[in-house]
Structures are given as C-alpha cells and as structure tokens.
Amino acid sequence: MDILQILSNTGSSLIAPATIGYALAALGLAMHFGFTGLLNMGMAAFMAIGAYGYAISILTFGFPWWGGMLVGIGGSLVFALILGIPTLRLRGDYLAIVTIAAAEVVRLLFLTTTFDKYTGSADGLSGYHASFRSFNPIPDGTYGFGPWEYNANGWWVRIFGIAVLALAAFILWAVMRSPWGRVIKGIREDEDAVRALGKNVFSYKLQSLMLGGVFGAMGGIIYALPASVNPGVYVTSLTFFVYTALLLGGAATIFGPIIGSVIFWGVQTLLSNLLPALVNIGVLPFMTTTQSQTVRFILVGVALMLLVIYRPQGILGNKKELTFVK
Amino acid sequence: MSSKDSPAAPVEREKTTGLHKGDIVPGVAKVDPIIIADGIRRTFGGLTAVNVDHVEIPRNAITALIGPNGAGKTTLFNLLTGFDKPDAGKWTFDGHSLAGMGAHKVARLGQVRTFQLTKALGLLTVLENMKLGAKDQIGENIFRGMIPSLWRKQEAEIEERAIVLLKKFKLDAKSSDFAASLSGGQRKLLEMARALMSQPTLVMLDEPMAGVNPALTQSLLDHILDLKDEGMTVLFVEHDMHMVRHIADWVIVMAEGQVVAEGPPDQVMKNQAVIDAYLGSHQDVDLGVVTGRIEGELNTAAIDLAEEVKELDANIAKRKETGK
C-alpha cells in the first residue's frame, strides 16, 4: 500500500476542477435552498446546461471559450425561467418534484441520439480545449510542489476556477447582506408574510432561482473545463452529492458550501484510494476492490443521513439560524 | 407620538361618530368610505364562505368585524387584501379598484394586514423583521443591493424608524433576538409593528388580541387607538365584545358569510340579528361566558346580552326542532 500516493491524490483533489465545480453548484444551492428555501432537486440540469452550452457553442458554432461560457450562463437563465414561471407559485414540495423531473428531461435530451451531431449522445463531448488554453497566460512548464504539481494548463484551469468561485462567493455575500437578501430570508420563513409587506415574492424567488442557476452552470463548466462533457455525470445523484457538500458545510452560509465541497471530495478521494488498497493487503477480506467503490457511495448516504439528523446546520452554520428539521 | 396615556390608567378616548349616511341597515353608505365592496362572493366547494352584497368601511375610524367562528371574516380579509380571489365581486380601496390585484400590490397601495395565525419571521431578528416592513427600499433591487453606498443612508433611516416603533411596542430590548424566541403575544405585537413600518393608510388586523397575555392587552388596545389618532384607518376582527365596545367606532357583524348588522358598538350589541348570529354558533367563547358555561367576567354588554339570551331560549329550542 502506497500511503504517500494515497495522501497525494487526496491532497490534489482539494483544488481539483471537480471540487471547484461542486463548490460553485453548492453555492447555487445555498442561494436556492439555504437562503430562499427553494428545494431545487434539479441542480444537475443547471450544471449540464452550463457544460453542454459551453462545449456545443465551441465545437459546433466555433465560439471562443468566453462566448461558450456566456451561452452556458444564458442557457441556465432560460432554464430557470422555464422551470420557475410555472412552479414558483406552488408550495415548496411541488418545486422539488418538478425540478427533479425537469432535470431528467434535460439529461435525456442531451443523451438521446436524435441530437447526436451536437451532443455526442452517450459519448459526450470533448476536444473543445484549444480556445481556453490559447488564453493561458502561464508559460509552459510544470509548477507547484508535493501533491499540487500541475502543468501550465492544469494551473490555468484551477486558477480560473478559483477566481470564478471567489467571484460567486463575493456576489452571494454581497446580495445576502443587502436588503434584497433580507427579503429572500423572509421568503424562506414565510412568503405570505413577506407578500403582505408589499414585496413581489414571485419575482424574488425567480431572481434567486436564476442567480443560483448561473452558479450551477458555471460549476458545470468548470467541472468539464479540463477534460470532457460526459452525460453520465449529470444524473440525479449529482444533485444529491452537491446537497451533501452543502449540508456538510452549512446551507445558509457563504463559505460552508465551499468547505463542504472540499471535504466531500477529499474524503471521496481518500476512500476511493484507501479502500481498494486495504482490500488488496487483506484488511477487508469480505469485499472485492470493485465492491469497495460501491461502499464509498453507501458511506456518502450514511454521512448525509447522520448530518441531517445530528448537525443540520452544517459545520459553519449557526444552529439557531438553520435547522431545516423545524 | 405623545406619551399622554399610560397603560395603567387608560383614558377613555372619544369615539368617532356620524360615520354613516341615512338609516343604519347592513350595507349602509358611509360619509367617507375607504373601502367600498360590492357583490363579493367566495365559495369553497358547496360552502359559501363569503357573500357580501355591499359594505363600506369608514375612513379614519376603528371598525370591528365580528361574528361567530366560520362567519367568513378571515376569508373576507383574504379577499380584500388579494390573498384569495373571489368568485364574483368588485371593490375599491381609496378609489383604486382592487379586484384581481395581487397581494403585494394591494399592500403597496397602503392597505396592510396581519394574520390570524401570527407570521413572525422566526429566523430573522426582531429588527430585521421590522426593516423588512419598510416600503420602497433601494437595496431591495438585486443589482443596487450589491452596492451598499446606494442604500446605506436609507437603511439607517429605516433602522431609526424601526427602533422608535420597537420602543413603543416595548420590544426594543429584544431587537437583536431571533423573532422565534418571542412569546406568542410579543409576536402579535411584532407583526403589528412590522406592518406599521410600511406607513399604511389602512391597517387590517385579524384577531390581534388572540393569545395575547392580558397584561399586554391594554397596551395593544392603546396602540390601535393611537393608529386612529395618527390618521390611519383600522379594520380588525375580534371576539372579545368588551374590547370591541371599548375601542371600535363602528361594528360590522358577519354571519354565514353575510353582513347581518352594523352600527355603532352600543347599538349593534343590542341588535337582534347579532344575538341570533352568535347563538347560531355554539363554539363561540364569548357566548360561553354569557351563558355561564365558562367562567368569565361579565361586563355590561355581556349582561345585556345574557338577559336577551334568556328571553331567546324558547326561540332557540324552536329553531333546533326545525332542524336549522
């Protein structure tokens, strides 16, 4: 068992593009669920729309990388409108059902062979990196130390991702400390009371859905930025994983979703390296290395349950401020 | 506000009179109405919850809406404030037609309400609850909200106003606590104070005294009376006849969805239709006190009522026989 390699992989995962992508999506869910009380169970679709919007506009329409990102963001705004206008007048639980269904529709649209020319159906999309990499200001070479040693492209993706994440966290912080954020938190508590004070609750919920949706789309883009767009990623369990990261850190906080995502990916990477290694040296004789990968996800489920039961406010949350087990 | 009244020794304030035009009948025209409603009907399945032909609410007066449980008072509130849509009917507030208007737009016009089941925003602090009530906030726009220099000044003004109101409602010591930590009565006070932050012209209070500790009742009554002194109009739902008699200038009685009587409080209490309305509902608490089923203090109004109740006993028995 190569302990150093396991630790190195784990350390590297802390700033991996996937981790940054999750953190952005979790910030989106903090906006939706943590602050507004909208139970959006379709975050995977926002991420898919971001990633596909980016890749398709580059591959099919020859857009530059930033144009592709704008298309991904625009797509998520349109999706938020389509999703929100019919459902935001309904009470919370309906939104959960509709979003989960809408996310499946989106995923299947990207998966179907009908649009194979654009989406690559089951193969997904790849080979859209040239434009983004051509903007890389970092000279060729390898930089960093220990687990964090990457080439110029590796750093460019990470630095860009962290910058986007920082911007998103700043925007979320700025709007939530404003009177706008006060209305949003009021809606989470009781939307009729807020309506009775003359606020257009529907419009605020739609704005929240759109802003959080843009964060999700950017998360999807950063996730896909270094490698490929794979339709197997944007399944409903992706939404649940992002929720796990969110609840781990604290749903109604700004840094909670980021810390939660880092811990989530750190633990995931640690387990996915450690469990097979333990099986191989005979410490876990009752399972195979393949089974150990499944155990990882069982542990995520158990962790989510324990979290909701014993620490619903997450690591950074204030127990008084958010216990969604009201 | 002046500090002329201390809660310990309430001053009987003058009633506003001469509010109506012509003979007092249900739906009588008012000299200066703030709300004029016509033909408002709301049914839930087969049940007609509200069926009001015509009603007018007098401006700058305190109007009590009374009636047994299930009379349709809350439903009428919901309709008038845009929280519910009627099957038929139209109404105006301050000259604006409100039919079909959403609740937030109604509130922006200056007609604010509180709820029978108090809606304090539990995980906002008391001060945040208050600030949320203020109208036309620059920072409530998402883009302007991101630039504090645009809204800081207004925010400070709002906070100042909130603190004055909180002091008046004796909630200032709690201003940084979560509203969830308040007692039921304090939440009622907070909800009312928050509604006042929007500087309304008409305040509609649905059972403001329900669940309020008797020690707070007097100060709540004084607050309601103050609203009138400050030029506002108050419409409130209340079960306690003593309070109605104490503060209302005008009383509207609903039963089974209709306005069955209205008039100045002392006259309405003697009205046959009112007594009938209350006897029609056996759940009413005040009735329990009146008939001696429940221990309670009988005030003069109740004594009057109790006497009439006795006289009406035979009448009720007959009604029950006919199966109504």
Ligand SMILES: Nc1ncnc2c1ncn2[C@@H]1O[C@H](COP(=O)(O)OP(=O)(O)O)[C@@H](O)[C@H]1O
């Ligand atoms: N949403 C609703 N659905 C069905 N019936 C309702 C609804 N709201 C009120 N009602 C019925 O309408 C009638 C009037 O209710 P309400 O206005 O709450 O009475 P009040 O406030 O005078 O006690 C009652 O019979 C009540 O059961």
Ligand SMILES: [Mg+2]
């Ligand atoms: Mg009621």
